[in-house]
Amino acid sequence: MESKTKNKQTAVDFESCRLEHENIKADFPILSQTINGHPLVYLDNAATTQKPRVVINALIEYYRKMNANIHRGLHHLAEQATDAYEQTREHVARFIGGVDAHEVIFTRSTTESMNLVAYSWGEANIKEGDEIVITEMEHHANLVPWVILAQKKKAVLKRIPITLCGHLDLSDIDNIITPKTKLLALTHMSNVLGTINPIAELAELAKKRGAVVLGDGAQAVPHLPVDVKALGVDFYAFSAHKMLGPTGVGVLYGRRELLEAMPPFNMGGEMIREVRFDRITWADLPHKFEAGTPNIADVVAFDAALTYLEEIGMDNVRQHEINLLRYAIERLSELDGIEIQGPQEYAQRGGAISFTDTEIHPHDISTFLDSKGIAIRAGHHCAQPLMRVLGKVATARASLYIYNDQADIDALVEALKEMRRYFGI
Amino acid sequence: MSEPLDDMYRDIILDHYRSPRGRKPLEKADVTSDGSNPSCGDEIFLQVELDNGTVKDIHVDCRGCAISVASASMLAEVIKGKSIEHAKKIAEVVRKMLKGEGTDISDDLGDLDALQGVRNFPVRIKCALLAWVTFMEGLKNHEKGHGDVHTRVSTEDDE
Numbered sequence: 384m385e386s387k388t389k390n391k392q393t394a395v396d397f398e399s400c401r402l403e404h405e406n407i408k409a410d411f412p413i414l415s416q417t418i419n420g421h422p423l424v425y426l427d428n429a430a431t432t433q434k435p436r437v438v439i440n441a442l443i444e445y446y447r448k449m450n451a452n453i454h455r456g457l458h459h460l461a462e463q464a465t466d467a468y469e470q471t472r473e474h475v476a477r478f479i480g481g482v483d484a485h486e487v488i489f490t491r492s493t494t495e496s497m498n499l500v501a502y503s504w505g506e507a508n509i510k511e512g513d514e515i516v517i518t519e520m521e522h523h524a525n526l527v528p529w530v531i532l533a534q535k536k537k538a539v540l541k542r543i544p545i546t547l548c549g550h551l552d553l554s555d556i557d558n559i560i561t562p563k564t565k566l567l568a569l570t571h572m573s574n575v576l577g578t579i580n581p582i583a584e585l586a587e588l589a590k591k592r593g594a595v596v597l598g599d600g601a602q603a604v605p606h607l608p609v610d611v612k613a614l615g616v617d618f619y620a621f622s623a624h625k626m627l628g629p630t631g632v633g634v635l636y637g638r639r640e641l642l643e644a645m646p647p648f649n650m651g652g653e654m655i656r657e658v659r660f661d662r663i664t665w666a667d668l669p670h671k672f673e674a675g676t677p678n679i680a681d682v683v684a685f686d687a688a689l690t691y692l693e694e695i696g697m698d699n700v701r702q703h704e705i706n707l708l709r710y711a712i713e714r715l716s717e718l719d720g721i722e723i724q725g726p727q728e729y730a731q732r733g734g735a736i737s738f739t740d741t742e743i744h745p746h747d748i749s750t751f752l753d754s755k756g757i758a759i760r761a762g763h764h765c766a767q768p769l770m771r772v773l774g775k776v777a778t779a780r781a782s783l784y785i786y787n788d789q790a791d792i793d794a795l796v797e798a799l800k801e802m803r804r805y806f807g808i
Numbered sequence: 809m810s811e812p813l814d815d816m817y818r819d820i821i822l823d824h825y826r827s828p829r830g831r832k833p834l835e836k837a838d839v840t841s842d843g844s845n846p847s848c849g850d851e852i853f854l855q856v857e858l859d860n861g862t863v864k865d866i867h868v869d870c871r872g873c874a875i876s877v878a879s880a881s882m883l884a885e886v887i888k889g890k891s892i893e894h895a896k897k898i899a900e901v902v903r904k905m906l907k908g909e910g911t912d913i914s915d916d917l918g919d920l921d922a923l924q925g926v927r928n929f930p931v932r933i934k935c936a937l938l939a940w941v942t943f944m945e946g947l948k949n950h951e952k953g954h955g956d957v958h959t960r961v962s963t964e965d966d967e
Binding site: 744770807 | 812813816817822825826846847848849850851871872873874875929932935
């Protein structure tokens with residue numbers, strides 16, 4: 384790793400953040416390029432993050448020195464690759480609060496993790512009349528599988544509404560989470576509003592009423608210190624690519640007792656103990672859920688991303704984001720016609736900043752910003768039901784990560800000012 | 809400002825976007841058609857009054873990005889007063905121009921020529937297409953004898 388924050392501190396002031404950044408940006412080769420004649424300002428981190436050199440190098444090194452299929456090989460490379468793959472699993476287990484590595488399943492994406500739970504646990508456990516509770520701010524990944532499961536099983540899909548400020552509205556929670564609730568599936572941090580949900584409190588309530596709890600950590604794990612045991616969730620899903628790792632690696636944490644009772648999701652190689660034509664026994668955890676050759680290289684390189692984040696410290700990642708978020712919201716609030724969605728209290732939100740312009744469509748905003756080298760996202764952010772609740776067809780979203788700095792926010796704000804002049808508003 | 813951006817947001821496009829034509833709803837409509845691109849959030853509602861084989865009047869209400877609004881406004885301006893056959897021909901020429909299926913344009917497209925710049929932004933082509941496809945689908949249904957049935961059109965599936 385080329386640079387790292389030297390001292391672990393919880394209160395980083397603006398000045399030290401900026402210094403921190405100059406070093407950090409240099410670790411990300413992609414950030415040094417120009418787009419449309421302007422230095423790249425990358426503010427689409429809730430979609431995916433960029434990769435530091437250490438991760439890119441880990442991928443190259445894997446293919447140069449270690450590539451082999453894992454788990455069954457009886458040769459040197461196969462043993463090395465297997466060790467590296469399993470080392471990442473152990474690293475992930477430590478990273479999310481110290482769970483048993485057998486409880487960490489590698490998937491293709493957060494979405495696939497949700498589908499694994501829906502098809503394996505859901506098929507076996509949800510019955511007619513059961514209730515599945517979600518929230519109005521779910522990403523389609525934590526929504527579509529439950530809508531389909533509920534339809535198939537004739538179960539009832541209930542939702543926790545949101546308040547005008549973009550928090551979960553818990554005023555009627557006792558009528559939403561009931562003894563009939565079999566599953567509570569909710570996001571830890573909204574990819575649209577940035578809201579950090581009180582997942583531990585809700586998990587406690589749901590479990591008292593006998594429900595299983597699944598957390599969507601796709602936006603939370605990259606940005607906050609997360610301890611899944613402290614959250615009290617039974618399942619928790621996230622992906623590597625939103626936290627500096629390669630694409631194509633998802634994680635599903637599941638409580639051992641639940642995973643052991645669940646049937647496999649995919650069938651084939653790797654996931655069996657013994658196969659006869661008439662009788663098959665499943666492999667133990669976690670291999671039961673990892674049929675076929677997994678995404679070995681990307682899992683191996685994910686280890687470098689975890690190390691990189693640990694060396695910065697997740698407390699620092701969070702603190703930096705709070706500081707930059709405060710600056711961004713202050714600066715965006717100066718602008719006429721810009722409305723920021725979601726909570727305004729920094730302590731209760733992360734760095735995904737959805738905004739709209741009263742006059743200009745989000746797609747025009749995004750196209751204009753791109754002409755200035757600024758990458759944001761515009762659209763429904765895979766949360767169409769939430770868009771309807773917000774009364775918006777789409778929003779523009781700038782989302783932050785460790786390498787962003789005040790200069791990035793300044794570039795965004797200046798470009799938005801120029802945009803209004805350009806469109807004649 | 810980068811050139812492709814100015815090429816897409818030409819003055820004519822921005823003028824149609826700021827003051828869209830055909831906003832007044834019709835009292836009597838022979839053709840009614842809805843279009844929407846859910847992934848963008850663009851939505852269009854279109855009414856046409858026909859008289860003896862010509863488009864007597866047209867109303868277009870489009871909510872969306874500058875490109876979809878301007879394209880819909882241009883449609884309203886160009887199509888009004890044209891024979892149905894001519895209107896269809898124009899719609900087909902615009903569709904082909906946007907999809908890059910040949911630029912042999914013999915018609916005088918007038919303002920519509922300004923839509924050419926959209927082709928440099930592939931993800932926005934569907935925005936420019938929405939009004940035209942919605943118009944054509946409405947006419948098609950009318951010819952089948954159910955012009956009063958709302959058709960739901962999207963240009964997102966054929967990207």
